[in-house]
Amino acid sequence: MEVGSQQRHNLHVTGDRDWVAFQAEAGTEYVIETFNLGERIDTFLSLYDAEGRLMATDDDLGAEPLASRLFYEAGGDGTLYVMAQDLGDREAGPGTEYWISVRQADAVVQLADRYEPDDGIEDATNIRAGDSQRHSMHIAGDQDWLSLEVEAGVTYVVASHALGEEMDTVLFLYDESGQEWARDDDGGDQPRASRLSWRAEQTGTVYLMVQHHKEDSAGPEMVYDLSVCRAGEATLSALPGVHLADGAYHIVTFDTYEFVVGVSELLSPKDFALEIEAEQVSGEDDNEYGLVYGYQDDDNYYEVAISGDGYVGFFVKYRGRWETISPFRRSNAINRGASLNLLRLEVQRGLVSFYVNGQLALQDFDTRLAEGLVGVGCGSFGQPGLHCAFDNLRIWDQEGGLVWQDDFEDNRGKWFQSTAP
Structure with a gap:
């Protein structure tokens, strides 16, 4: 085997011996070790020179339990041979797999993980x-x-x-x-x-x-x-997630009473109109999903949202505290459950008009956060595991000119994640 390489072996019969050879250079120190051992093997390594003389052995100096490791400085150029066996020659078959590597002692390498080979x-x-x-x-x-x-x-x-x-x-x-x-x-x-x-x-x-x-x-x-x-x-130890996939922007929540936000760092209109397709892909209907605007940081932004069970509301997180501007109320404009809804938000000097599927569902007024980023978000109140997807974002300025469109095929809008309980 080549110095610096790794091989996977197993003992197919009781008393099996696996031999490998490598070319050594005089004055070079080598490390030969086993790793990623199966549950039924205790490796034992023996090193021989070209004449078959035993030069070194090791049982359990490896980095993991029952693994082996040899250090050897070559006295001359030539071929060295390594023999690996199970200590006691008792085991064979499934559970006796292991990896062996040969490297120079001063070489820094990454050993193969225990799931190799998994390259196809x-x-x-x-x-x-x-x-x-x-x-x-x-x-x-x-x-x-x-x-x-x-x-x-x-x-x-x-x-x-x-x-x-x-x-x-x-x-x-x-x-x-x-x-x-x-x-x-x-x-x-x-x-x-x-x-x-x-x-x-x-x-x-x-x-x-x-x-x-x-x-x-x-x-x-x-x-x-x-x-x-x-x-x-x-x-998962990870936070709730946002990601791009299949030409849409997805948000998946793992906990209840947690609002997960995805915001574009490029988009900060003042007076604007915004449209987006919002879909509840899966999860309980006791939820909220919709639009975020005026985002300044995790403690300051507006949320205009619908729910899977047919409600619409308007809220602000201001200086770290949630406040209700317009409480959730039922709207017949909303497609309930795992459905697609077209959302449109118009903001003009603090006047907020929110349309769902072409119908005016909410109108109110607030000016505390005059400017900030726009985005989307969702959260669940009942069972965790809400999955929402957003697509075909369009933004117009106050004159009606189209200033941004995003089909979420890539992250050109530089979207990032915020999580706000």
């Missing part, structure tokens, strides 16, 4: 909703593939987190035939992390793939965790 859809590692796995980019061009069994009608959330300092994940979603459905680069809850959520249309298998943003990157800081959960089952 045919080698995908299974992950279940509620699970989290630790992966690494141990070689340039590495891809980590995973399979996930999904149920029709359930919304799933997949997120990378706990990234190493040099890791920048890109997350892909594929159907059972290998057709790409969605991807995300930086929609996670920490810099360079990724997040996707979607509602499964049918029961079956989907595939996930993670790679580095720079595909040729690999190294000791190229590690990350990948977690999967059903929306509403808060098994």
